[in-house]
């Protein structure tokens with residue numbers, strides 16, 4: 001089974017704009033759009049309310065409203081297009097994975113560091129060396145340092161594991177050959193002692209925070225409804241999107257991805273994989289709950305957000321433009 005659909009919700013920042021009591025027009029709307037923390041960091045903004053009405057009138061005459069509109073890239077409604085599929089084997093989810101790939105930049109053969117033409121990235125875990133695979137843990141920043149792809153992981157658990165390849169002293173598939181199979185041959189990924197993996201984004205190879213516009217993941221062995229899910233948060237840590245993964249049978253495959261279709265910026269992705277945990281090879285946190293692990297991650301290129309200083313410069317430029325048009329005093 002598979003489907004694409006769009007979930008629509010009003011972006012919380014834009015709710016603020018829509019509740020604005022004063023019909024200030026474009027310039028006023030932008031002021032309300034700026035988060036309070038950012039307003040406090042830009043002293044220039046404190047002076048803006050007093051001159052908004054005059055500035056807006058002049059700006060309309062100058063065509064500067066177009067500049068402000070260009071800043072307000074988020075439309076009135078936010079939406080995430082969902083790509084999802086589940087089935088018994090990799091073939092069951094491959095068409096949906098391929099559709100997700102096409103939606104976020106296309107390409108089938110990755111370049112260096114999992115890059116597809118600078119438009120998107122993938123991680124299939126298969127190039128992780130034995131020294132960083134089960135029973136050895138994977139460093140949380142492996143995919144922003146050793147192989148810089150702009151993601152750093154965190155978890156309430158203790159660490160992360162990539163499964164061993166066949167032929168190694170440690171059994172493959174985390175020691176559960178009757179539960180797991182690989183989507184891309186042959187390594188899998190899991191948090192240790194937790195079912196939660198947070199994915200934080202950076203400009204690849206740097207410490208500069210970044211956001212993405214899409215994220216998708218392959219789950220393995222999701223058998224129980226409503227315990228495996230994806231959540232997207234914006235750069236202010238507000239929830240943008242939450243969706244439960246489709247379930248498959250034992251050893252089954254599930255793909256779940258979301259693509260922002262209205263300019264949303266995804267600053268963090270939380271993956272909840274099942275209700276059980278992996279403690280170590282062939283050892284679960286408990287004998288009963290659904291254990292789920294992950295294979296491929298797919299996401300758009302992590303991009304830096306404009307620095308507050310850039311916004312300040314934009315306002316300085318705008319106000320400078322207005323001043324230059326002000327009639328000179330006799």
Ligand SMILES: [Ca+2]
Pocket residue numbers: 178179221223250251
């Ligand atoms: Ca199972």
Ligand SMILES: [Ca+2]
Pocket residue numbers: 124125126182183184185186187188295296
């Ligand atoms: Ca793999």
Ligand SMILES: [Ca+2]
Pocket residue numbers: 179220221222223274290291292
């Ligand atoms: Ca399971």
